[in-house]
Amino acid sequence: MKRHGTPNMLTLGCDVSMPVDIVYGSVEDTANESYDGYVENVRERMTSAYEEARQDLRKAAERNKRYYDVRVRPNKFKEGDWVLYFNPRKFVGKQDKWVRN
Helix, strand or coil: CCCCHHHHHHHHCCCCCCHHHHCCCCCCCCCCHHHHHHHHHHHHHHHHHHHHHHHHHHHHHHHHHHHHHHCCCCCCCCCCCCCCCCCCCCCCCCHHCCCCC
C-alpha cells in the first residue's frame, strides 16, 4: 500500500525514487503517457494526497483534544470564594504596549 500523504507527494506531486526502487522496479514509467493524461493523473494524486493528509490531521487533532481534556479540570467556584481578578489600569495618552502589566 502506497501512502499518498508523504511530504514529497504533497509538495512535488510525486514520491522521490530511491535507487532501491529503481533496482526492484517499483518506479512508475510515465514516458509513454500523453500530456493531458499526465496532468489528470497528477491532479488526481494530489487531490487524494491532500484528502488523506486532511483526514490524518483531523484524527491527530481529535486525539490531541482527547488527551488535553483528560488533564484539564475546570475551576469550580462557589459564591463567597476569594478569587484573583486581573484588571489592568488604563493610562490616558499611553499605549498598552508601553505599560508594565
